[in-house]
Every structure is written in structure tokens, then in C-alpha cells.
Amino acid sequence: MKDQANKLREMALNMRNQIEAEIDADHKQTRVIVVSSGKGGVGKSTLALNLALDLCTLGKKVVLMDADLGMANIDIMLGLVPKYNLYHMIKEKKALKDIMINGPLGLKIIPGGSGINELANLKEDELKRILVEMGRLDGEFDYMIVDTGAGISNNVTSFLLAADDAVIVTTPEPTSLTDAYGIVKSVTKCGYSNNLYLVVNKVAR
Numbered sequence: 001m002k003d004q005a006n007k008l009r010e011m012a013l014n015m016r017n018q019i020e021a022e023i024d025a026d027h028k029q030t031r032v033i034v035v036s037s038g039k040g041g042v043g044k045s046t047l048a049l050n051l052a053l054d055l056c057t058l059g060k061k062v063v064l065m066d067a068d069l070g071m072a073n074i075d076i077m078l079g080l081v082p083k084y085n086l087y088h089m090i091k092e093k094k095a096l097k098d099i100m101i102n103g104p105l106g107l108k109i110i111p112g113g114s115g116i117n118e119l120a121n122l123k124e125d126e127l128k129r130i131l132v133e134m135g136r137l138d139g140e141f142d143y144m145i146v147d148t149g150a151g152i153s154n155n156v157t158s159f160l161l162a163a164d165d166a167v168i169v170t171t172p173e174p175t176s177l178t179d180a181y182g183i184v185k186s187v188t189k190c191g192y193s194n195n196l197y198l199v200v201n202k203v204a205r
Contacts, residue, residue, distance in 0.1 A: 030141045032134070034163035037170060038179025040150040043201040044169045048147035049074060051167075056105035060142040063100070065110040065134070067159050068149040070120030072112025078103055085113035089133065090126050096133045108141070120155075127158055134162065151179075152186040160187045165195040171202045 035048040045068065052064040066072040067086075075082050084099035096110055103109045113119055122130075137144065146163070148156045160166050166187065170180035184196065 030138045030144050031164050032144045032146065032162060033165045033167060034146040034148060034159050035167045035169065036148040036156055036160055036183060037150045037168060037176075038152070038181070038183040039170070039176045042150075042169045042171050042176055044150065045073060045077065045147050047167070047169055047199060047201070048145050049077060052107055052143070052145045053105055055143050055145075056107050061106070061140070062143045062145065063108040063110060063137065063141045064103070064145045064147065065096075066112035067130075067146050067155070068112055069122065069155050070113070070116050071149060072114050072119075074109060074147060075101075075111045076114070078109070080109070080111075082109075082111040085111040085116075086130065087113045087116050087119055090119075090122070090129065096137060122155060124154075127155060131158060131162055152183050156183070157187060157190055161190060161192055163192075163194060165197065166192065167197045167199055169199045169201055172200060172204075 033051070035044055035051070037044045045066075048064065052062050055062045064074060066074040069086065072085070080101060080103065082099070082101045084094060086099065088094050089096060089099050099110060101109050101111065134144065134146075146159050148159045150156070160183075168180050168183060170176045180198065184198075187196075
């Protein structure tokens with residue numbers, strides 16, 4: 001576990017160094033908000049999508065990345081049929097810009113791809129390439145919203161470590177709360193020290 005945490009910290013640090021090396025001193029930075037959860041079915045993707053759309057209504061330039069790797073569904077929620085997704089970026093060496101599609105209210109969407117086993121089990125260099133490609137978009141948008149999968153896999157943890165703001169979604173159910181605590185504990189152990197928010201969904205009035 002300690003070796004894994006060190007690897008993830010090193011990966012996140014290398015990614016940030018690469019980003020900073022490519023950014024001019026006066027280049028505007030994109031705020032990265034990563035939405036995640038310890039357990040599936042808590043409304044994580046719905047929150048990520050609505051947050052992105054709300055920011056668009058405020059006149060912000062927003063890109064929403066569906067990083068629920070292997071089980072992505074943002075495009076389905078919007079009734080969109082993308083030609084390319086993250087699988088094509090990794091396997092065909094496309095840039096994120098090449099697979100980006102237009103959504104409502106000026107929202108840009110990076111589709112993740114559903115039912116693709118290769119995305120659910122990314123190699124370290126493939127995951128790092130996605131993170132570096134995210135960095136190449138820095139300054140082109142006001143906000144990048146990243147909708148991850150549930151749990152504490154390397155994929156999820158790596159995206160959280162790259163966030164300026166991490167939003168963990170849960171419900172009042174004991175299992176959901178326990179899993180939410182687990183993901184908070186996991187990223188904290190891996191060195192995450194930026195803003196961390198908890199959203200409790202499906203609360204009875």
C-alpha cells in the first residue's frame with residue numbers, strides 16, 4: 001500500500017511538473033474539479049453534469065470529462081453518440097481535443113466509453129498519458145469537471161490527486177458513508193491536500 005501511495009504521488013507530481021513547464025507565466029489556469037464516490041449509484045454523474053451545466057449558464061468555459069473508465073455514461077445521459085472516446089485517445093494516440101464533442105449550453109464533453117475492458121484496467125503509462133493530456137488543456141477552459149468511477153482504484157485515486165477541488169458524493173446509507181470515508185482516507189494517505197467537499201445525496205426532508 002505504501003509503495004502504491006508513493007507511485008501515485010510521484011505520478012501526480014510528474015504530471016504537475018509537465019503542465020507547469022508548458023504554461024507561460026501569464027497563462028490562465030483551468031480549475032479542475034473531480035467528482036467521485038466510494039460507492040456507485042449515489043448520483044455522482046448527475047451531480048457532475050449539472051455542476052458543469054450550471055457553470056456554463058454563468059458564462060464560464062467548461063469541459064466535462066467522463067473518467068468513469070469502462071463504464072462511462074455522460075454521453076448517454078445527454079442523448080449524444082460520440083464518434084471517439086478515451087479508448088481511441090489511448091489506443092490511436094489521439095489528443096483529448098480530437099475526441100471532444102459539443103454538449104448543451106456550450107459545454108464541451110470528453111466521452112469515456114462504456115463496456116470497454118481495456119479502459120477499466122489501464123496500464124500506468126496509459127493513465128499517465130490521460131493525465132498529461134488533461135494538462136495540455138490547461139488555460140483553454142475556466143473549469144474542467146472530471147466524473148470518475150466509484151471506489152479507490154488507481155484510476156480514481158490518480159484523478160483525485162490531480163484535482164484542485166475534490167467532491168465526494170455519498171448517501172445517508174451506512175455502506176455509502178463508509179465507502180465515502182474510505183476514499184477520503186485513501187487520497188489523504190496518498191498526499192492530497194487541496195479542497196475536499198462532501199455532498200450527501202438523497203437526504204430525506
